[in-house]
Amino acid sequence: MEWVLIGAALVAWLIYRGRKQSLAEEAPPRSHRPVQDWSAPTSERIASPQQPWQDPRSHPGRRFTDGSNQWERRPVTASMFAGDSGRQPKAPAKWIASGESVRVAGVSINSGMFYLGASFAGKSGAENCLVDPTCQVGSVRGDPEGKTLPYWPSYQSISPGARRTYLEWLAGGRNDPSIGIGYVFIFFYGLERRLFIDEARTEAPALAAEVRRLLALHGENYSFKGYASKFLDVADLMANPDISRPALSPDLRSGYEMPLSVRLHLGRKLGSKLPFDSTDALLWVLSLPDTQLRTPAARCFEELAELWHVRFASRYPDGLKVNSPRTKIKIEYRAASGGFGGRVDLSDSELGPLPDVAALSAPIDGLRDLLNACTDELAAYSRLLGKKPEAKGTVEAAFLLPKEILTSGSGTGAAALKRVDDLFGDHRIAGVKVTRLTQALGMEIPPRGKLGAGLCNQIGALMDKLDVGFEPDRRYGSRGLEADGYILLFKAKEGAPVDGESAAYAAARAMVEVAALAAVSDGKVEPSEFESIKADIRSFPGVGGVERGRLMAYASTLLRDPAAQQSAIKKLGNIGADARASVVRAALSAVLADGHAAPDEVKFLERLYKALGYPVEDLYSALHRGSVALDEPVAVAPETRTTGVPIPAQPPASSSGGVRIDHGRLERIKSETSAVSELLAGIFIEEEPTASPPQVREPVAAEGKFAGLDGAHATLLSLLAESGGLDRQAFEDEARKLRLLPDGAIETINEWGFDRFDEPLVDGDERVSVAEHLRDKLQQVRVEA
Template structure:
């Protein structure tokens, strides 16, 4: 009986203990401050042990933490704000500037624990030490995500006090220390937002100090965002005081100041200015500015303003919407909850989609025009002052009259046109770019040449866009002015004559000597065609001059001629012979060269003599001045009637040539993207990540983090590795880390080549 009673008591005690423990745990969990629950991602640690005697059952110990517990302080003095000019000695350090709270007792604004920024001289700190910016600054786990002076380790407190005693401008200072300092400013302003304790002078001093800190620690994205938002809060609280300083506030996404500015403009039915429209583009979730707009911000803003004014005049008028503007400031300090702002019942037009969709096409147009310029600036060792950069700017952004580079080039070009028969070398032209002469003139170099010429209103021949022939480093180039102009579109007559000039110049230069009559015949192809505009004639004359001074090539023509019909082949023959007969004679040496040309073109060289006879006898009987072609004859002599007939035939043949030959494809450079990226230098993990990122041009950082996790890569390291590889391939980065990760799809295409 006693055994049963004792056993019952033991069971009762065990059950009571279990119930009590459960209630205690629940009570502790319920007493966790709500604000901390919301703000802290508390670490939870798990430990598991197994015991064979317990049949493998696991024992789990779960610990939750909101940071180190504050140790009681012997300092019972009330915490006080020290103004900027206040000097104080703390733990062996003479701190000559205030701007922080000092004392032993100052409850945090949310009522949970001590104010995070409170400097307590009774708490232990390491001895004073001189800062050396070359050395790494000490930190440990006490400098957590939401650091507090009270919970710092002894050594970390010493480091923080050393920083307060310094100029507070060490760029390598761990950002946790800077945040403790920043928390004090947040409390000072927010705690006194409804009274006049903070004077305008002090308010302005705090603005200046936070702005200074933001510049020093700009590279830290977290601090940059919090500091910029705080500067906006200061402006919204006292706009008249800071009206002249508003331009110093860095832009932030979903800017508070922007939303208020936009709301007021719409509420007052004022036109949305170009500058405000640009801010709207930067502060919306409907559209993200692409790399050129972000890398070339100044140029993008200017170009957008020009296009916006052209389309909307003084600006768009947006009708006020019914949704009211609700703004809140979210502090960096864990002890401060959101601060609601009083906005006088303003609308919230920032949520409207229709206006932003009107702005997107303008932004896209500006982005496209700045693409080449942006890609150039993305390369190593480049500058906006480079001639190459200047050439890539949209014409609206280049003031040609005030550019010494353009003026110097224009003066040289005019000298070439006036004194050197318009002909110069590609190398001499290239010297005006200030760049090293390339091995070949690729698409990029050709665009630079065209841009430099167009900025000075100078045309060039050959122009790949219109003459379908490429420049070569060791070849000549012909200049003319005025240029083709921005809106030049070649007509069919222009293209037909250009093809005739190409074939005709082969004949004219076939014997190594250009006869004046043959040259005149080719010039008449241009001059006597009323369908060709004056601009086209200038261009074609320059092209003819280039053809007559450049070794001819029949590349590609033979293949095409083999595909022609018999009547089309006869047209080609008539044209060749017509040009050869332009000077009134065809001597034996020229006949041999024509035979060689026939052979190169895949035609029967044995038919040259008969073709000449056929052409000269089809329309006009031979006169006494004409001679038959025989083996021993040295030349053909033609009368004026036959020459006139051939001029007519040659003119008629141009339209046929236009049908036979399309653009000079064999000489035009085609860049066909390949399906596989040149991935030499990337391992499989980084290559896999890169290929995944190429699916779109913008990724949120957490998305990239998840992709990196799959390949066991670190985000920052992976971005650096991929960009290093891109630099090796095309001398430009392909990824841009600006909080979100942007993929430059133009560089992606270049990497495929």
């Protein structure tokens, strides 16, 4: 019996052994080698241990970048990875929503937004995003850089230590920017599946927001940036199917294609046959795959966009007209996991399939040239901000901006422009201290003394960009600015530039200096004296309107600033010979116009001759003759002969043979100057540089007429208002009766009108009248007066 049992056991053992060998021959041997990227060449797969590791997503192989092969990879499923212990999946996959708490392998995860479970039931697509709780997890973190992760990673395929790293990354809110990009892709696979397989359209905004956050942390990886950008295009379209214009950004470019949002917006414009405006054109050129923004454009993007709008409007005043291509917009989404893909319908409800602007190339070169030109204009400004970021918004930075930005009233130049505008108030002319202007410009200057030439020129260049002129302006022959001096600001295009070296302008400036010096000689300036100077400027030959305006501003500064008067005298010696002769003739003509020459006037002329380099003896000769004789005789007044006046006999020669002086004649010359003795008195007092400026008398209010206007101008304005207007000749006659210069009277009345109504009051060439819409306001002012 024992032998029977032994034989039966032996037969059973032989049968079992044969069956085991048969099973072993059917099953392939288990490989214990690490997972490799078999898409790479053999030389890349079998790398020497000494070779540095490179992330395959930053340096993809040929299969990843060559045509459609990147999609021809076998989907990864949970059945391929049953877990380290070989256990079969038990729990179905579940989406863990944002904010939902779970615990996996002892790790508490509160951030959600991933799939948890052993397998997906009844749905296609890859399962490489699934956090399988049946997989073994290491006790410590391993491979945080993701060096051991395969080319297309999955949670099931990575090592236990890498699973621990991934779980702790999820628990930490996915905020570690140094985590290996493979872990980011595993998480990203789940977001793709949630939006496109589960069709969670209501979650599209939240999913897109999370991808944008990850893109900000890991956007330097070109592969992830490409997939994430494509995801955002479609997610945004799902969240908001209405086509809208995307915001301008220096980071519009994404991957090898234009952003879908830009293509849709511009495609709708093309389909509607509408021209592109400046924003459309900038969106187009910024989103092109081969557009590379240079440093000035990226650093100063707001200024670039503002300058672009100005330059584009100048080049394309009616917008950019673009011919619509035949190619229509098509998009096929291929998941980064390779588990699914599909086509998205992009037809417009009204226009149907939209033209694809990405198929166009004709206008691109012109737009790129414009972008480069704008970038070049901001180069100096960008360099300053690169060295001193805190300089943004200062006058130093504003000085480097193109004029169009500085005067646009918005953006970077707005602050500087507003501070200067505040100096004007409601007027177009403003007289202020130099210190007040520099404070408005944010400049620091010494409390006293002259400003350097470089600083004066810098102020001038900045004011030119603000369309503000000023005097004294050393660039046009005036003296430099004094820290405690006076400056007259006036609004003028490009700062009212003139040719300060032209002979006509230099002569006119010298005439203004002499006339202004004469006006302030008695320590006060009458309004009629300033009107006389302005009339002389208007009648001076060879100067235009801009030159006249600047000369009037220059005269105003001379009348108010004693230091400017002293400087003007010194500069008179540097003018040309013809101009000096004109100055002397003008001065003598003014002095002798009434036939008198007072001692103070003679003193003034003596100093003037000395300043201009003429012998003082020539002055005495001219005074004796009653005319000017320098290079040639100059007639002061035409000769008028009368009858009945005998010619005195020639006196007999003195017995001594010397020159006889007519003391009576000299006394008569001295006594005949009393009428204008105050005109030029004390003009060359050099020892009083800090004396207070002469006071300009304010016009006296006309009783019962218009407050702020003197009697003559108020009377003339009343006549215009009551008569409904006068023709030019009648107006000039009335002005002369009131001892007013016609053009000067119009200017004075209009200046008063600007003060009251912010606009000119009187206008007309052939007929002078009060503006019709201001008649009622004028009547109210008159009643109030």
